[in-house]
Amino acid sequence: MANDKDLKEDEREYVMNSLTTSAERLNEVIVDLNVILSTGKQLNEKKKLVHFSKVVSDIQDSIRNILEKEQVNFKIDFKRVDEILTIKSYIYSIFYNLISNSIKYRRPNESLEIAIESYIVEKKIILTFQDNGLGIDLKKNGDSLFGLYKRFHKDKAEGKGMGLYMVKVQVEKLDGKISVKSELNQGTKFTIVLIP
Known part of the structure; x- marks a missing residue:
């Protein structure tokens, strides 16, 4: 049977994995928004x-x-x-x-x-x-x-x-x-x- 220390370690790992996944998704959204916003800048292109x-x-x-x-x-x-x-x-x-x-x-x-x-x-x-x-x-x-x-x-x-x-x-x-x-x-x- 898992002890309290193992459970806390599992929870910590789960939270860290969730945070990493969220950060990666947020980064993708920021990159995508950057692409979208750059289309406005290209209007200055001749x-x-x-x-x-x-x-x-x-x-x-x-x-x-x-x-x-x-x-x-x-x-x-x-x-x-x-x-x-x-x-x-x-x-x-x-x-x-x-x-x-x-x-x-x-x-x-x-x-x-x-x-x-x-x-x-x-x-x-x-x-x-x-x-x-x-x-x-x-x-x-x-x-x-x-x-x-x-x-x-x-x-x-x-x-x-x-x-x-x-x-x-x-x-x-x-x-x-x-x-x-x-x-x-x-x-x-x-x-x-x-x-x-």
Whole structure:
């Protein structure tokens, strides 16, 4: 039978482990908040002429191993508009997060198709990102889709649930709007409207 000294030692260890876990979680939140707050600072970054095709090409180069392993098929159409004067780091981050989400939440045993295109409507640039992945139940999760730390297929992929939140923040910092259409097991389509 455990004596009082052993019990106190166990309690002390339990409390220390709990405090360590809490401190680590708090540190993660602080790091995440730092990332979010830094998006505001990037607005001081000078706007540059950004080519969508180059952004996609750079992302494909940076994750080539994943794309080959997952056998991702891209259908890209920037013929109607391929450039915008904007903050490059935002556009890169938006594209990267949407592409990586499509890869993370692909349907198993199904070839992943990602279609990205751009066009102009009433002097606004419209970008669409569409995949044939797992999709999202918008009736259930629509209100929290772009929320911080929100994840909808926790069993399918690692992540903190920051990607879509960051996408929305960055699109809005560029005075744009983002919307989504999705059905479970039918894929997802994000539409971004930007004013050049």
